[in-house]
Amino acid sequence: MASYIAVVEPANNELPDAEGYLVSDLQEGEHNISAELSEKVIAGKTDYEYTSVAEEFTFTTGRIPGDKGQEQFKKAIKARQQVRVWLIEKKKQNGVYPAIFGYAVVEELGNSFDDEEDTIEVTLKVKFNTAEGGFESLPQSWLDPSVAGTTVEYEEPGAYKGSLENREAVSGSGA
Incomplete structure (x- = not known):
């Protein structure tokens, strides 16, 4: 089970409530920071x-x-668009993820x-730099994707009518 989740949002986001998308089935990932170095030889020794410094994310799903x-x-690579990316730890530290x-x-x-x-x-190349932060809470479906499925809860006979997907409370039933 991965200890991280990845969320991606189009830079020109038109999603409802400015939400991002959870990247499902994240199996492996990396956040790398690398530096370009210049060499100087001083007194027969290399300094x-x-x-420059560059950052990148790699994900396998x-x-x-x-x-x-x-x-x-x-969509982003084909349209040559930027994305916003969050790599989030699933374990809270000091009250935040x-x-x-x-x-x-x-x-x-x-x-x-x-x-x-x-x-x-x-492979995602980061523009300029990343920033660290945290979330006080995350949707339970992000932390445990199995909860995103339908769950049937107990109900009394006659409390609802209709199919599971389209059920309606029967008036006077207290549901």
């Missing part, structure tokens, strides 16, 4: 200086057709498959 989070990466946020461009999107697995691998 190094920083010239199980391919789920129709997953809105996974689709955002493909620690998160790393950044604006990114999709450098590479690949679909890898064999007779046992069908995965998507994505």
Whole structure:
């Protein structure tokens, strides 16, 4: 079970309530910070200086057709659009779920498959830098995706009418 979740939001977000999409079935991921260095030889010894710093995210997910989070990466690279990305720890620390946020461009999107697995691998290059923050609360469906499914709760006979998906409380039943 992954100890992180990834959320992606289109930079030109038109989603209701400015929400982001959970990237389903996150199996592996990385947040890398790397530096370009310049070399100087001084008295026969090599000295190094920083010239620039770059960051990137890489994610591997199980391919789920129709997953809105996974689709955002493909839409972004094809339309040459930026995305907002959050990498969130699923365990609270000091009352918050620690998160790393950044604006990114999709450098590479690949679909890898064999007779046992069908995965998507994505590399995101961060624009300038990431920022650290946190969430006081997260939707339970993000922390445990199994709760996003339908759950049948106990009801008294005659309390509702209609199918599970379209049930209505019967007036006077107290439901």
